[in-house]
Amino acid sequence: MQENAATQSQAGSSQIRRSKPRKKKKNQVPFGFLGLLLIAAVALVLGQKNGTLALFWVFGCCFGFILQKARFCFTASMRDPCITGSTSVTRAVLIAFAITTIGFTAIKYGAFVNGGQIPGQSYVMPVSLATCVGGVMFGIGMVIAGGCASGTLMRVGEGFGMQILSLFFFVVGSLIGASHMGWWTLNFNATAPKVFLPDVFGWAGALILQLAVIGLLYIAADKYEKKRMGNTDED
Amino acid sequence: MAEFTVDCLGEACPVPLMKVQKQMEKMAVGDVLIAQIDHSCAMKNIPEWARNNGHNVEIEEVDDGEWEIVIEKTK
Numbered sequence: 357m358q359e360n361a362a363t364q365s366q367a368g369s370s371q372i373r374r375s376k377p378r379k380k381k382k383n384q385v386p387f388g389f390l391g392l393l394l395i396a397a398v399a400l401v402l403g404q405k406n407g408t409l410a411l412f413w414v415f416g417c418c419f420g421f422i423l424q425k426a427r428f429c430f431t432a433s434m435r436d437p438c439i440t441g442s443t444s445v446t447r448a449v450l451i452a453f454a455i456t457t458i459g460f461t462a463i464k465y466g467a468f469v470n471g472g473q474i475p476g477q478s479y480v481m482p483v484s485l486a487t488c489v490g491g492v493m494f495g496i497g498m499v500i501a502g503g504c505a506s507g508t509l510m511r512v513g514e515g516f517g518m519q520i521l522s523l524f525f526f527v528v529g530s531l532i533g534a535s536h537m538g539w540w541t542l543n544f545n546a547t548a549p550k551v552f553l554p555d556v557f558g559w560a561g562a563l564i565l566q567l568a569v570i571g572l573l574y575i576a577a578d579k580y581e582k583k584r585m586g587n588t589d590e591d
Numbered sequence: 592m593a594e595f596t597v598d599c600l601g602e603a604c605p606v607p608l609m610k611v612q613k614q615m616e617k618m619a620v621g622d623v624l625i626a627q628i629d630h631s632c633a634m635k636n637i638p639e640w641a642r643n644n645g646h647n648v649e650i651e652e653v654d655d656g657e658w659e660i661v662i663e664k665t666k
Contacts, residue, residue, distance in 0.1 A: 382655060427635045432604065439605055440640045502603025502630070511603075514631055515656060518603055585643045 423510050428452075430504045434495065441584025443577040450577065454570045461554075461563045468559070477552070484548035486540050501526070593618070597626045599633065600657070607633040608640060611662070615646075618664050626660040627653075634658055 395417050403410035422428070426448075433449040436442045460476070467474045481487075498504045501522040503511055508526060511519045553562035597614050599607035607628050614624055626637060634650060637660050641648045647663040 384655065424631075427632055429604075429632050432632060432636065435605060436636060439608060440636060440643075442636065442639055442643065444639065445635075499605070502605075503632075507632075511631065516603070516630060518601060 420510060420513065423506055424514065429507050431498045431502070431507055435499050437577070437580060437584075441581060443581040446577045447574055450570050450574045454567055457563065457566050457570070461559065464554070465559050480550050480552045482545040482548035482550045484544045486544040486548075497529075592621050592623070594623045594625065597624060599626055599628045599630070601629065602633075603630050604632045604636065608636050611637055611660075612640070615641075615662070615664060620664055620666060622664050624662045624664065626662070627657070628660060629657045631656075634660070637662075 395413075399410045399413055402413050428448065429445060430449060433445040436445055464474050464476070494504075498507075501508060502519060503522065505526065508519050508522045512523050553566065556562070557565055595614060595618060597607075597610050599610055602610070607626060607630060611624065611626050618624060626633075628634065628637070638648045638650060641660075641662045644666075646665050649661045651659045651661065653659050
């Protein structure tokens with residue numbers, strides 16, 4: 357720990373000169389281990405009741421950890437290209453989409469081939485004007501709130517006070533939305549088409565088409581960044 | 592060689608970055624800007640923006656969950 361601090365202060369005093377002395381930090385490593393033990397304990401307790409529940413818990417914890425460590429932010433992926441011209445997060449999101457596309461196709465195709473019910477088909481939602489309006493509203497909201505759903509949760513976990521407020525109103529808004537959903541479904545979504553790509557293009561066609569669109573977006577994002585920022589040397 | 596400080600404590604992304612961009616415009620070459628932030632995602636986008644613009648950047652964790660990004664304006 358001490359060695360680490362020494363190298364840090366050495367690196368800190370490299371090029372740019374600064375006046376203020378550094379505050380002493382508390383060692384958080386014991387708390388980290390405590391948290392890990394707590395997560396394991398909860399997983400064991402849940403596992404005795406229901407195996408799937410324990411699995412959800414472990415996946416949830418892993419997801420949160422990766423999200424925080426990766427600084428993965430869906431808001432930034434849409435916002436940074438407009439503000440700074442940087443598309444590094446946008447491209448990360450596109451890669452994530454490509455991986456999930458392959459994963460979901462594998463799961464769904466597996467179920468289809470085995471003759472079982474394809475999981476997750478209830479999430480094939482109708483496409484209507486309400487989708488576009490909702491998307492724009494969500495976009496405005498997430499930039500003001502400083503994070504989408506996962507980002508807000510992650511930063512509440514980090515202890516960022518302002519977003520505890522975001523989370524509260526996120527819950528309030530979701531409740532209002534849920535209670536009004538019937539009306540929207542009746543007036544906008546009932547006649548709107550539901551598109552499940554494999555129905556239209558076949559399984560291989562849908563997979564190739566989706567990956568091609570993601571690939572083109574990736575290339576476009578890369579070109580856009582080069583155009584906005586000149587040549588970059590980051591990652 | 593003036594030193595400026597931008598207080599972004601409690602500000603969520605993208606406000607810290609906007610504040611830094613505004614302040615950097617006003618500064619002369621060689622000036623140093625210290626941005627105080629406590630929003631972890633500003634740790635990513637401010638250094639990225641500044642480095643891409645060719646400035647010298649250093650990040651220091653001054654306290655748990657509180658950082659200072661030091662930027663030297665180079666052009």
